[in-house]
Amino acid sequence: MELDEYLPALQRTNARFADAAAEAVLARGWASRVHGCPGWSLADLVWHLAEVQHFWAWVVRTRAVDPATYVEPRRHPDDELLGYLSAQSAELETALAGADPAERVWTWAPRQDVAFVLRRQLQEATVHTVDVEQVLGDVRPIPADVGLDGLDEWLEVMVPGALPQGPPEDAHPVVLHAVDADAERTLFPGSRPFPIAALTGTAGDLLLAVWRRVPLEVLTVDGDGLQAAAMIDLVTLE
Known part of the structure; x- marks a missing residue:
């Protein structure tokens, strides 16, 4: 934005x-x-x-x-x-x-x-x-630009804030593909050669998933969904 x-x-x-x-x-x-x-x-x-x-x-x-x-x-x-x-x-x-x-x-x-x-x-x-x-009981979609910006903020600000020393040694990349924004982001890039999973959905649903407002089941999960959830859960915020 x-x-x-x-x-x-x-x-x-x-x-x-x-x-x-x-x-x-x-x-x-x-x-x-x-x-x-x-x-x-x-x-x-x-x-x-x-x-x-x-x-x-x-x-x-x-x-x-x-x-x-x-x-x-x-x-x-x-x-x-x-x-x-x-x-x-x-x-x-x-x-x-x-x-x-x-x-x-x-x-x-x-x-x-x-x-x-x-x-x-x-x-x-x-x-x-x-x-x-x-x-x-009436959740409206988050605009794609706001959702993608929120996902970027989470990756750029919240993840380093929660993990100031960087991801743990056992961390694996998780690819986040926002279909409505035609954009792809990665949690913990470079921690392993291949991602543990790819999560696909709207930018808003990806944002809500990383903020633990919706389960990963609202997304399309390609790979190990349980490990992807565990990687997101490493980002513990006060």
Whole structure:
């Protein structure tokens, strides 16, 4: 994705999350369990995204280079959560719209700029939108460009973050083929001469599989699916 595509995509995703969350509250209630986030209720999920967007809006708005002075918001009652989330989404979108992607800000990653925040917040909202749609039982496809960018982010940022010393000696490559983006990526390239498996599906389904939101069975698996799952499971994120 190009830098100027992230903010419009985030705006669309935030709107999609808000609509699905409002519908899920009416249909399932705030106490509904979230499949993709074990132990979380629907209320926990909505609060989490609101809190995350509150933090990153503050980082970008203040051009923070250290998060030490950030003041965490208090948890809002369930009946206020949708309104609070809407306000935080608007704050984040406004802050990002007013910032140069090259401007330096604090992040938890080696890359320290607004562009990192743009990409990360789009992907954060994308995966959590699927979480709320799973509660509702009506999951819509992830756009191919967003899915492929999320897969790239997972490979470029999350995998090194989880495995800073590199993959273990017994790691095997896993090929990820996104049919709707006509693209191929590899987890642990160069660790062995041949991949243990090739996983084929839409970019969005591949993204959800590596984030453990859907089982590998939603993909076409050529090779050892159990070992492919084990390779993905090596990427353990906090």
